Amino acid sequence: LGTFSEGVLPWGDEYRSIRVFDNEAYVQVKAFGVMEVGRYTIRIEWEPVSFKLVDADGKPVVGARVRVSGPLNLTAISDERGVASFELYKPGPYDVTVKFRGVTVATVSIGSIVKPDFEVKCKVYEVAWLLTNAWDKPLKGAELVIRGPEGLIAKGVSDDEGMVRLGQLPGGQFTVEASYKRVSRSDVVEISGSGVRRMKLDVFLELPVIGVPLTTLEALVAVSTTGVSALGLTLARRRGVSNVEEEELSLEE
Known part of the structure; x- marks a missing residue:
C-alpha cells in the first residue's frame, strides 16, 4: 500500500476500505458481490x-x-x-x-x-575497600575476593593507597576475603550502599630480605623470646635463603 493510510480504493465494480495506522490496520475483503478469498499478510514493524x-x-x-x-x-x-x-x-x-x-x-x-x-x-552500588595493616597504614598488594552463594562476585588487588576499587557491585550479603602473603582474614558483610569500606589485616611488620609478614602475636612472641632478628634468620633458612644478615628491627612505627 506504500504510504497509503486510510480511504477507499477501486475494487472491481465496488470500492474497498483500507486503514493503516500506528496502532491498528484493516483491509476490507468483501463488498456486496465482490469478494477476494485468500491470505492477507500484514507486515508490522514493532517498536522495541x-x-x-x-x-x-x-x-x-x-x-x-x-x-x-x-x-x-x-x-x-x-x-x-x-x-x-x-x-x-x-x-x-x-x-x-x-x-x-x-x-x-x-x-x-x-x-x-x-x-x-x-x-x-537496581540494588547496585559503587563500592571500594581500603585495606590496612595492624598500624592502620595502607597495605599495598593485598588481594580482596568477594564471594556470593553462587560463587565469585569480584576480586582485585590493593594499590599504593591500599584501595581496591571494584566498581559496581550487587547488593546483598557476601563473604569478603582479604589476604596478604601468609596473613588473611574473612568477613561476612552486607552491601546496601555505595562508599568505601575498611578492612584491617593483622600485619604487624614484614621481615626484610625474605619479605615475610608477622602478625601482632607473632611479633610479640618473637620479641619476648628469641628476638625478631633471630626469628627472621630461622624463617629465611626454612625457605632456603642463604647469606641472610641479621638486622635489628625496631617495633616502633
Missing part, C-alpha cells in the same frame, strides 16, 4: 520496549542480564548505556528480572505495555 538499568547513584548498569516473562519469554544483556531492548509483540502482563554478577538486583511487574521506555532502579 527498552529497559534502562541504573544503580543507586543513577549510573548505567552495564552487562546485566534482563529477563522478561509473560506472553513472551526473552533475555537480553544491557549495553554500555545500561539499556536492554525487547520486541514484545504479544500484549499482556510481564515480569522483569534483572541479574548483575549472578545476583538478582531488581524485579518489576508490568500490567500492560503503555510506553516504550522504562527505567529500572
Whole structure:
C-alpha cells in the first residue's frame, strides 16, 4: 500500500476500505458481490520496549542480564548505556528480572505495555575497600575476593593507597576475603550502599630480605623470646635463603 493510510480504493465494480495506522490496520475483503478469498499478510514493524538499568547513584548498569516473562519469554544483556531492548509483540502482563554478577538486583511487574521506555532502579552500588595493616597504614598488594552463594562476585588487588576499587557491585550479603602473603582474614558483610569500606589485616611488620609478614602475636612472641632478628634468620633458612644478615628491627612505627 506504500504510504497509503486510510480511504477507499477501486475494487472491481465496488470500492474497498483500507486503514493503516500506528496502532491498528484493516483491509476490507468483501463488498456486496465482490469478494477476494485468500491470505492477507500484514507486515508490522514493532517498536522495541527498552529497559534502562541504573544503580543507586543513577549510573548505567552495564552487562546485566534482563529477563522478561509473560506472553513472551526473552533475555537480553544491557549495553554500555545500561539499556536492554525487547520486541514484545504479544500484549499482556510481564515480569522483569534483572541479574548483575549472578545476583538478582531488581524485579518489576508490568500490567500492560503503555510506553516504550522504562527505567529500572537496581540494588547496585559503587563500592571500594581500603585495606590496612595492624598500624592502620595502607597495605599495598593485598588481594580482596568477594564471594556470593553462587560463587565469585569480584576480586582485585590493593594499590599504593591500599584501595581496591571494584566498581559496581550487587547488593546483598557476601563473604569478603582479604589476604596478604601468609596473613588473611574473612568477613561476612552486607552491601546496601555505595562508599568505601575498611578492612584491617593483622600485619604487624614484614621481615626484610625474605619479605615475610608477622602478625601482632607473632611479633610479640618473637620479641619476648628469641628476638625478631633471630626469628627472621630461622624463617629465611626454612625457605632456603642463604647469606641472610641479621638486622635489628625496631617495633616502633
